[in-house]
Amino acid sequence: MHPDVLTIYRFYQSAFGQQVAQLIAGRILQFLPVRPDAVTVGLGYCLPYLDRLAARTLAASGGRFVAFMPARQGVCHWPGHTDNRTCLVEPLDLPLADSSVDHMILVHALEHAARPSALLREIWRVLAPNGHVVIVVPNRLRAWSAAEATPFGHGRPYSKGQLFSVMSDQMLAPDNWDTALAMPPFFIHKMPRLMRFGDKVGAMLSRNLGGALVVHAQKQVYGALPKGSAKAQGVPVLTQSSGSYFKTDT
Template identity: 30%
Template sequence: MDSATSEKSIIALDSWLQTPAGAYVRAWEQRVLDELTADIFGFNALQIGTPQIDALAASRMPHKWLATTRPAVTAAGSRPVALTFDAGEIPFASQSLDLVVLPHVLEFAAEPHQVLREVERVLIPEGQLIICGFNPASLWGLRQVTARLTGAHYLPEAGEFISMPRIKDWLKLLNMGVSHSHFGCYAPACRTEPWLARYAFMDRAGARWWPYFGAVYMVQSIKRVKGMRLIGPAWSKKGAKAPVAVPAANKHRRLQGDAAPASIESLKE
């Protein structure tokens, strides 16, 4: 996928997310992202793409940025866009971010491997990455395959949907260990809100009986660094006070100066 096709597909995704099916996906992803990011500690977090979803809404990190991969992207109710850049060249210092969220970025990127390499570079050791994507092994994925013959595409046509096993293989090559994975949105590929509501029971049944066939998935991974390991509190002799344990995700080297790895002011220079 070249850069022009990538931008066209992102625009198509922006429009699709405003449809009833898009609202259905956004509601599930927002709920799961709120649950995941609330328990990730650190100082600096970055969301790349899909401003229709506030992926860092529940994060308690002091520095949070929303970045887009193309200019003039606006969404009602979304946070202001802090900066715009090519996801294959992230303008942050190496090992400077505690959390990066990629909601539907890889499947519409011209070079998804390069995007992951850049994310691995900017994450601190034990930093975390969350990826959202459409699941090709689902009713929606099947509808997308048949649309190649019928021309009636349900999801954005230009997207290259990546299976979760394939994502895990890519992450493994970068020493990114997968800690959690989630699937959701089990309703068939319906276009209207009444029909999606009619199949709401499939969300409960699917999570129990066919959990790996949800229309969307979410992968949470941690950057592992060879030669490093977490060390627990050193317990002293009986009667002595044990030291206070600090979450490992918080214990990283702060940059010189104040807080952000590459502040917005410095990016403007």
């Protein structure tokens, strides 16, 4: 079940959600270079993360930011202080030209995709050559993927190996990764400040302890198409003509 936009919004408005956003945003910021002229698109529910990216980039005098939200989720206005920069979209058919985006982040997006490979193929299409993408998903190996009171407890969680595999198949081979949210969510929702301490301890013990996987990749252009993007073959369909059946392409 995909949580609606109001549910996710309320989570990130809470003290607990704000601490979650701060920890994950730190990982995203370390992976994306500062480019004053970059076009940055967030897909899923990325508003807390786009806020932080925009603050950093605008300090460098520039940057354009847009938030895309899936139709199944719903949409809300962003940012609050200026004209709306959010758009309701079909994730497998983004309203963007080929190679038009420099940076893309996916949060609360890939784990809800019925066709993850097709979604990543669409991301590959809109990214500029050597464009950057950062994908955040629930870590299958950690308790956050079962915490239904948070947005990370919904959809399909991924292990690091699973996410690396599906991204590499679409020519978005990961080149760096990290995790966040090392402390389990069940006992700290009333003590969000402990989360930062837990992440520091978790980083010293193991890189893979976090409940959220954060993976970075750049678009690869090798003169080939992503896996599975060859021209669709005709599907045999039985039709009746003059008392006999034959195959036809659709």
